[in-house]
Amino acid sequence: MTVRHELAVAALAPADFVPFGDVIEAAGEGIPINEGMAHRFHDLAAIDAGTGGGRLAISVFRARPWPRPIQVRVMERHPLGSQAFVPMSERPFAVVVAPPGPAPKPEDLRAFVTNGRQGVHYRPGVWHHPLLVLDQPADVLVLDRVGPGVDLDVVSFLAHGIFLTL
Amino acid sequence: MTVRHELAVAALAPADFVPFGDVIEAAGEGIPINEGMAHRFHDLAAIDAGTGGGRLAISVFRARPWPRPIQVRVMERHPLGSQAFVPMSERPFAVVVAPPGPAPKPEDLRAFVTNGRQGVHYRPGVWHHPLLVLDQPADVLVLDRVGPGVDLDVVSFLAHGIFLTL
8 A cells, every 4th residue: 555645735935935945036126127117126046057167058848737646756956056947938837845955854845836927946955856837838947057067866755655735 | 200210020030030149949859858748948048147257147027018109219238248038928029139249220120029938048249129028018037147347338219210010
């Protein structure tokens, strides 16, 4: 018999995401620019891509909706660089994270869902699940490090039987 | 009497944008990732933000639709860093550009409209109009340089009476 654990999914709030990185969104006041035709929400994520001779790459992921129920089968981290995901389609996605450090335990996991207008930035070493697009295909802008060295660690959570409550 | 010139607006095609920078979009083959749940369209724009002690900032512009008819009143450039605009709402925007070099003449201008799923990257020094969101408000992700030095030149086109054919 497989044990099944539910992982609660919370609406993504910037204060809850501080241990993991930044929420990239137009929140708060903003600075009027372009003769008032736009507001700039400035410098929202300190991307770190330069470690070990790396540089920032700008890519697009075209993602299919993840099959339900969503099981947390793997968590991964990029020790050398941070990674940001910004939706290009106003479509929510789910985020599963754990703080940097040794391989996370099930109780270290936190799950969030974006509101469709929020991106996320994971600091280097933050454990995260691969991109979890929901319901409809979506294009997502991805900013991450390219460069020398192995910048990926993966741990299996398959045996833990953890499912998102979505 | 004001002279009025029409500037034709073309659908944005990557080949036409080569003199100015890059189109950021999921076009072509892509690389399957995440067990086939997504395709990665990799390293689409060589952002240049490090000149003169600069660094890359990640910001969001929340923009109102530009009033019609759209007149090209100013063009600007950032000599020290490049700048990218990626839509977060699948909404088209217009792009008016001219090649790097001395202040452009009216005949140097080119105008494009995106398909809603395309972003653009202007190389350093490329002349461009401020963000021209069409029809509906939109959030747009902006990547550009922050750092020491004056990184903005502006020229007025007001007297030329140039309007986009949109």
